[in-house]
Amino acid sequence: MHQGLRIFDTHTHLGRGLHSGRVQTVEQLLAEMDRFGVDHSLVIPFPVVEDHRAAHDEIAQAMRSHPGRFSGAACVNPFAPRRQFLDEVRRCVEELGFTAMKLQPQYQGVNPMWSTSAFVYETALAHKIPLIVHTGSGIPHALPSLQIPVAQRYPELRMVLAHCGGGGMFKGEAILAANLCPNIYLELSSLMPHDILEVLQHVPSTRLMAGSDLLESTRVELSKFFLMDMDDKARADILWNTASQLFGLK
Numbered sequence: 001m002h003q004g005l006r007i008f009d010t011h012t013h014l015g016r017g018l019h020s021g022r023v024q025t026v027e028q029l030l031a032e033m034d035r036f037g038v039d040h041s042l043v044i045p046f047p048v049v050e051d052h053r054a055a056h057d058e059i060a061q062a063m064r065s066h067p068g069r070f071s072g073a074a075c076v077n078p079f080a081p082r083r084q085f086l087d088e089v090r091r092c093v094e095e096l097g098f099t100a101m102k103l104q105p106q107y108q109g110v111n112p113m114w115s116t117s118a119f120v121y122e123t124a125l126a127h128k129i130p131l132i133v134h135t136g137s138g139i140p141h142a143l144p145s146l147q148i149p150v151a152q153r154y155p156e157l158r159m160v161l162a163h164c165g166g167g168g169m170f171k172g173e174a175i176l177a178a179n180l181c182p183n184i185y186l187e188l189s190s191l192m193p194h195d196i197l198e199v200l201q202h203v204p205s206t207r208l209m210a211g212s213d214l215l216e217s218t219r220v221e222l223s224k225f226f227l228m229d230m231d232d233k234a235r236a237d238i239l240w241n242t243a244s245q246l247f248g249l250k
């Protein structure tokens, strides 16, 4: 809790990222959560890891060791052998209790428009879990607008556009995507307050959520929702209600 409000951070990472060399431990993540008053975090593997199974096991261990503090998202290289991809997502959902999947087009060069990419979306749909799609850096595959036809093709699939287009650059596309597709949600990390107010003019707060992404951003990313002018309902939706419903937090 922070200032009386529950907080669900929908974008955090654990483990070692091969692309960035960054390492984040569960102790560091918990310390940052407690420092601000984050109740619950959705933990996602970094997009490029040495071993997807090990990355998922680390998240599952954090969930077991700290009950109620963490949920997990599966992130598997889409170019791994197909059987391996499908088996690992199934293991994450059925055995480890993960409640989301992540696609990272910046490092996983998946073009949402190609039919060869359909299995990624269909796998999340088959497990009835939301698919988080990184947007922003890594265009063109990471353009929010490219998720529109996919979201329309799979109206039952709930999708979260992480970073809402990235730093405000493609915020308009993200708003458009959410307006056209009731199954698209927006995660607001990397946006400035004026960007968020613009998003709020067009997208209901029941489809908006907070995220921090990296440890050193946690307090700044989450503080912005307390420092900005917005109504109490929108603030509570962004910080807790939307995500707890979407990811089925009891």
Ligand SMILES: [Zn+2]
Binding pocket: 011, 013, 213
């Ligand atoms: Zn991230």
